[in-house]
Structures are given as structure tokens and as C-alpha cells.
Amino acid sequence: MQRPRGTRDFRPQEMAKRRKVEQAMRDACHRFGFGEVVTPTFEHSELFTMRSGQAIVDEMYVFKDKGDREMALRPEITASVIRFYVNEMSTLPKPLKLYYVGNCFRYENPQSGRYREFFQIGAEMIGTKNAETDAEVIALAVNCIRAAGLENFVVRIGHIGVLKALVNGQIKEKDVAAEVLRMIDKEDFDALGEVFDAKALPRSLFDKITSLAESKGGVDVLDNVDRSEATDHVKEIFSILKLYGIDDCQVDLGIVRGLDYYTGMVFEIDAPNLGAEKQILGGGSYTLSELFGGEPVFSTGFAIGIDRVVLAAEAEGQIQVAAPLDAYVIPAKDDMRKYAFGIVARLRSQGLWADVDLMRRTMSKALKYASSAGARYSVIVGKEEMAKRSVVLRDMQSGEQKTVLADDLGREIRDASKKA
Ligand code: HAM
Numbered sequence: 001m002q003r004p005r006g007t008r009d010f011r012p013q014e015m016a017k018r019r020k021v022e023q024a025m026r027d028a029c030h031r032f033g034f035g036e037v038v039t040p041t042f043e044h045s046e047l048f049t050m051r052s053g054q055a056i057v058d059e060m061y062v063f064k065d066k067g068d069r070e071m072a073l074r075p076e077i078t079a080s081v082i083r084f085y086v087n088e089m090s091t092l093p094k095p096l097k098l099y100y101v102g103n104c105f106r107y108e109n110p111q112s113g114r115y116r117e118f119f120q121i122g123a124e125m126i127g128t129k130n131a132e133t134d135a136e137v138i139a140l141a142v143n144c145i146r147a148a149g150l151e152n153f154v155v156r157i158g159h160i161g162v163l164k165a166l167v168n169g170q171i172k173e174k175d176v177a178a179e180v181l182r183m184i185d186k187e188d189f190d191a192l193g194e195v196f197d198a199k200a201l202p203r204s205l206f207d208k209i210t211s212l213a214e215s216k217g218g219v220d221v222l223d224n225v226d227r228s229e230a231t232d233h234v235k236e237i238f239s240i241l242k243l244y245g246i247d248d249c250q251v252d253l254g255i256v257r258g259l260d261y262y263t264g265m266v267f268e269i270d271a272p273n274l275g276a277e278k279q280i281l282g283g284g285s286y287t288l289s290e291l292f293g294g295e296p297v298f299s300t301g302f303a304i305g306i307d308r309v310v311l312a313a314e315a316e317g318q319i320q321v322a323a324p325l326d327a328y329v330i331p332a333k334d335d336m337r338k339y340a341f342g343i344v345a346r347l348r349s350q351g352l353w354a355d356v357d358l359m360r361r362t363m364s365k366a367l368k369y370a371s372s373a374g375a376r377y378s379v380i381v382g383k384e385e386m387a388k389r390s391v392v393l394r395d396m397q398s399g400e401q402k403t404v405l406a407d408d409l410g411r412e413i414r415d416a417s418k419k420a
Contacts, residue, residue, distance in 0.1 A: 102119070
């Protein structure tokens with residue numbers, strides 16, 4: 001039996017790294033006053049088909065449940081959070097600051113960094129619409145990525161209003177306009193040219209679009225395009241981000257985003273060392289609540305691809321995890337087994353990560369096992385030690401050994417870990 005294509009199994013060593021990265025990003029969310037929410041892994045498929053855009057709908061895992069209802073495995077979590085808000089949280093004081101961690105499902109062509117089941121951490125700030133909100137959300141995103149240990153990343157900020165106003169204003173056929181925006185999102189300007197030729201759209205519009213889509217760089221890029229509310233808004237975001245100590249973001253007016261619900265600021269973060277699947281974060285401001293039966297409310301949010309952040313942090317050599325075991329207890333002979341169980345139980349009750357030989361291995365094999373299990377120390381229990389209520393503590397890296405009283409063992413291991 002093989003696992004389904006595009007899914008993964010994770011070993012304990014990998015999970016230790018993933019959890020470390022995830023926890024660092026969770027901590028950042030709490031530092032910004034965001035509280036965690038959890039929503040279902042599957043929803044009525046309509047939740048996602050209403051406004052997510054064709055690209056997402058085409059990739060959705062959809063199935064009928066036993067009651068003949070059409071369900072979908074969530075391709076993202078924003079729509080679920082807003083549904084939850086409309087259902088149960090709309091009367092709470094604003095802004096609501098919510099974050100989530102969960103698996104998402106998209107039927108994509110799997111490759112490195114692109115999976116059919118992947119993991120996101122995301123945040124949504126519901127109830128405000130201003131540059132302060134957008135800047136706060138971008139600042140959280142940057143803090144998450146920094147907390148994960150990444151040093152090499154690029155933050156690009158744009159405004160969907162600029163390109164959308166141009167494209168939707170000039171191209172009246174809705175599906176053609178949507179197609180054009182999709183090509184811009186993919187930065188596939190050859191295909192865009194073909195659409196323009198096939199639909200006999202004016203070349204001057206093509207030139208205007210490509211020049212806007214290529215408006216990238218420092219904040220002064222905004223001085224080279226027609227001034228609008230959107231460009232002023234982006235400028236304001238940049239000036240607030242500076243106050244947050246974030247001054248290395250770029251303007252990118254070509255950001256379209258694969259999802260259709262954005263209405264204002266949009267932003268993405270790339271980790272250039274990841275190659276093709278380098279986008280580690282996407283987000284922006286949007287409205288969805290009115291679609292789900294609520295009052296219209298503005299929100300800003302983002303989602304980070306945890307898998308990609310882990311890959312990028314690994315590539316930078318930034319993930320150091322603690323040893324999986326503090327101590328591995330080895331009875332030298334069968335007579336010492338009971339004493340050894342008492343020792344391991346005590347270490348565990350002191351909060352240490354401890355294990356004991358359950359296979360009745362010889363000393364040399366047990367030491368080999370302790371080393372392959374990644375134990376920092378072996379705790380060897382011989383006849384003499386048992387008689388003196390002590391043990392031999394062996395540092396698995398240096399091979400140094402010393403005799404320690406059983407009463408002092410936990411403290412000894414803890415102190416040594418602090419020094420290391
Ligand atoms: P998204 O850009 O579709 O946005 O996904 C966010 C991130 O999830 C991507 O930047 C990428 O790192 C990761 N990701 C997406 N698809 C895959 C995949 N197949 N394999 C691995 N990683 C993947 C959203 O999902 C929006 N809900 C973001 C948002 C929140 N906007 C407002 N609030």
C-alpha cells in the first residue's frame with residue numbers, strides 16, 4: 001500500500017523540526033495579540049466555490065457525504081474563519097485578531113515544495129480597513145518568518161485595485177478579464193499576448209498592463225505610476241512599517257494573487273533559495289462576510305506555507321532541535337532492571353525526556369542504541385552503583401563518565417544541558 005501522491009509521512013526527527021518552526025510562528029502571533037481558532041477540515045464545498053476563484057475550484061477535493069451533501073476538503077482556511085466569524089463572532093468587539101494552523105488540500109501537480117496536502121499557519125484581522133491594519137498584519141507576517149529563523153526572504157507589497165481597475169475597466173467580458181488577471185498572476189506575458197491577439201484587445205492596454213505589472217522596487221516606484229487612493233494607501237503602509245522596524249519591503253504592483261476575494265492591499269513573501277515554489281506567504285485585504293450572510297466587514301490576513309518555510313530554513317541551516325532524549329537508562333544486568341525502572345520513572349517525573357532499555361540488550365548494544373536514538377546521556381546502572389543508590393552518567397558525545405547519586409541525577413542532567 002502506498003500513500004496517496006502529493007502527501008507525506010513525517011518521521012519524529014522531521015516533526016521535531018516542523019514543530020519548532022510552527023511553535024516559533026505561533027509565539028509571534030500571540031506576541032501580536034492574535035488568538036488561535038480551529039475550524040473543520042471539510043466544509044460545504046459552496047464555501048470555497050463562491051469567491052475563491054477558478055484556479056482553486058479546479059484543484060479542490062470534492063465529495064458527496066452519505067447524506068448526499070457536497071463537501072470539500074479545505075483548500076485554504078480564510079473562508080472558514082470568516083464563516084465562523086459570521087456564524088458566531090460578529091458581535092464581538094473589533095478588530096478580531098485570529099490565527100490558525102492546519103492542513104489544506106489542493107489537487108496540484110506535486111513537486112518539491114508543492115503538495116496535495118500541505119500545512120498553513122495564517123492570521124486574519126477582521127473589522128478594520130486602513131493602512132494601520134494592513135501594516136500590522138504585514139509586520140506580523142514578517143515577524144513570523146523571522147521567528148522561524150529565516151534570514152533570506154523578500155517581502156513584496158502591492159494593491160489589487162491598481163491592476164484590477166485597469167483590467168476590469170477596459171475589458172468588459174468578465175471571463176476574459178479574469179483570464180488576463182490570471183496570466184498576470186502567473187507572470188506569463190507570452191500567453192497574455194496571445195489572449196490579447198485572440199480577443200483583438202488594444203496593444204496599448206497590453207503595454208500599460210505589462211508596465212504596471214513590472215512596477216517593482218523601492219517605494220519610489222509609486223511615483224512613476226498614476227497617483228490614486230491605492231498608491232497613497234501603499235505609501236502609508238510603507239511609512240508605518242518603518243515604525244515597526246521593517247524597512248526592506250518592495251513595491252510590486254504586479255501581484256494579483258490566485259484567490260479572487262482580495263479588494264485592496266496584497267502582499268507576498270518569497271524565499272529565493274527555494275527555486276520554483278519560492279512563495280512562502282500570500283495575503284492581503286478582502287471582504288467575504290457578506291457572501292456568507294453577514295454584514296460586510298473588511299479584513300486583512302495572510303497564510304504561510306509551513307512546509308516551504310521548513311524547507312527554506314533547512315536550506316539556510318537554521319533549524320536546531322533539542323536531542324530527542326535527555327537520558328537512556330541501561331541496567332548492566334537483569335538484577336538491576338527494577339532499580340533502572342525506578343530511575344527512569346523519577347527522571348520522567350522531573351520533566352526530563354527519558355527512556356529505558358526494554359530489549360535486555362548487552363551493554364555495548366544498549367549504548368549503540370542510545371547513540372542512534374539521539375540520547376544526550378546514558379545512565380548506566382551496575383551492581384555497585386545500585387548498592388550505593390547511585391548511577392554512572394555517560395555523556396554520549398564526549399564519552400566522559402562519572403558516578404552520580406540517584407538523588408542528584410535529574411539536577412545533574414539539567415545543569416549539564418544548560419551549560420551545553
Ligand atoms: P495562498 O497564496 O493560496 O493564500 O496560500 C498561502 C501559502 O500556502 C502559499 O504562499 C504557499 O506557501 C502555501 N501553499 C499553497 N499551496 C501549496 C501547496 N500545494 N503545497 C505547499 N504549500 C502551498 C491563501 O491560502 C490565502 N488564504 C491567504 C490569505 C489569508 N489571504 C487572506 N488571508
